[in-house]
Amino acid sequence: MPPTLEPRFAEDRAGIQDFLAFGFVPRLAPGEAPLALLAEWGRQPRRHRPDVSEDQLVREGVRALREAFELCASRSPAAGDQVVFLSGGLDSRTILGALLDLFGPGSVVAATFGMPGEQDYDFAAQVARRAGVRHERLESFSAPWSTGALVDSVLARRVPLPYPFGQRYLSYVLHERIGRENVFWDGLCGDAVSGDWAPGEDEHWTWEAAVDEFYREHRIAGSDAVLDPGLDPRASMPAAPVLDPSLLSFPDQLDFGVRQQRYTGTRIPSGYTVHTPFLTGPWLDYMFGVPVRLRHRQHLYMEIQRRAYPRLFSLPTTTFDGQSMMTSALARRAHRLGRRLRDRAARLGLPLPPDAPTGANDALRRFDRPPMRDILVENLDDLRLRGVLHERAEGVLWDAREGRLSASMTSVLLGLELNLKASERDEPAARDPASAVGRTPSAVGRTTDAVGGPETGATTS
Known part of the structure; x- marks a missing residue:
């Protein structure tokens, strides 16, 4: 099949409306x-009732994880360092542990961005010290912030790039600093494959209910005010599932087919050797083959991590608000439930009490420091002058300019203008399917010039 291109974003009215409604x-x-993204999955039937014990499944999982990393390593050149964007979360720490086993600390580089006092930044430093690896750090406000540099970072991926302002820009700067001669390892879909949002064993979803829930979770609060009158954003949702739910649940199909493919997976700059070990055949076949109840909420994944890398996972994690993975399962479940409720409230724009900052976006999206404030005002003014938004949106743009709009909606408006500027500077590589996750299944997880693949390693949006 000949390659196909995204429509030029500046000329894609429907795409612009989708971007405003969802952020992607x-x-x-x-x-x-x-x-x-699931091209390497063998699609074998799931084990409904385990014919082996949970302990045996954990041992199988440790082997499958090792095989996934060995397979990736066999696909890349031997030269250069092995780089992981390290955060306080689970996936990047798993990658670090596997790289230490495969290559040793002298060949591994951890990279982190953010600020002291943020959990991702501080916990990553503790993990890197314990691992004995070189740690490249970039403090958020020391990066060269400008509209031109942000547009460059969009063109280094694909247009439109979701949320180009914030962590994705810092990731781009660190990639450039570390260099293309090295091999990068990315945790794309690590949480999704391991069952972070997977339905439980007793949950039964229709396709329509799954679409409704996905729509509610991803629709940007307040976006009605900037959308064209009469527009129904639900029309952008997939009309039908791809697989029978006995193989992959309907919520999972929406997550992998829409969120991961069209949003999360867009973050990797092109021109780098990037591995995505959680999307290799051995790991996909293992995780999608275990009983639903053991994949649910990453139960088996966490047991595998505790078994494989106890020294690394005894340190604090952002996933459990500073507690380690070695705490009791009950304590971990309580922390995760509280975090899920808080995240949902934030997406709905509900007021929340102050919380310990986890990642770099918390500080950057306040837009209260001169570089960020100047970039915001400049681009919102340019967006207003374009006339791409209807008349009712004028007041929303002013509210965003004056700090009266939610950080999510403000970031979407800023991101829209940055993508429109990138579209005006359109380069073929920015719209080439080979440079985008989800376009060339054979490239996923392999060594290419552009492979899809930190919402781990402090590189999430």
Whole structure:
């Protein structure tokens, strides 16, 4: 099949409306395969009742994880360092542990951005010290912030790039600093594959209910005020599932086929050797083959991590608000439930009490320091002058300019203008399917010039 291109974003009215409604464009491009990120999955039937003990499944999981990393390593050149963007979360720490086993600390580089006092930044430093690896750090406000540099970072990935302001820009700067001669390891879909949002064993979803829930979770609060009158953003949702739910639940199909493929997976700059070990055949076949109840909420994944890398996972994690993975399962479940409720309230724009900052976006999206404030005002003024938003949006743009709009909606408006500027400077590479996750299934997790693949390693949006 000949390659297909995204429509030029500046000329794609429907794409612009989708971007405003969701912060990304959920519709697949012409010729884009659904569930392309799962290309290496063998789609074997799931074990409904384990024929082996949980302990045996954990041992199998440790082996499958090792095989996934060995397979990735066999696909890349031997030269250069092995780089992982390290945060306080689970996936990047798992990658670090596997790289230490495969290559030793002298060949591994951890990279982190953020600020002292943020959990991702501080916990990553503790983990890197314990691992004995070189740690490249970038403090958020020391990066060269400008509209031009932000547009460059968009063009280094794909247009439109979701949320180009914030962590994705810092990730781009660190990639450039570390260099293309090295091998990068990314945790794309690590949480999704391991069952972070997977339905429980007793949950039964229709396709329509799964779409409704996905829509509620991803629709940006307050976006009605900037959308064209009469527009129904639900029209961008997939019309039908791809697989029978006995193989992959309907919520999982929406997560992998829309969120991961069209949003999360867009973050990797092109021109780098990037491995995505959680999307390799051995790991996909293992995780999608275990009983639902053991994949649910990452139960088995966490037991595998505790078994494989106890020294690293005895340190604090952002996942459990500073507690380690070695705390009791009950304590971990309580922390995760509280975090889920808080995240949902934040997406709905509800007021929340102050919380310990976890990642770099918390500080950057306040837009209260001169570089950030200047960039915001400049681009919102440019967006207003374009006339791409209807008349009712004028007041919303002013509220964003004056700090009266939610950080999410403000970031979407800023991101829209940065993507429109990138579209005006359109380069073929920015719209080439080979440079985008989800376009070329054969490239996922392999060594290429552009492979899809930190919402781990302090590189999430």
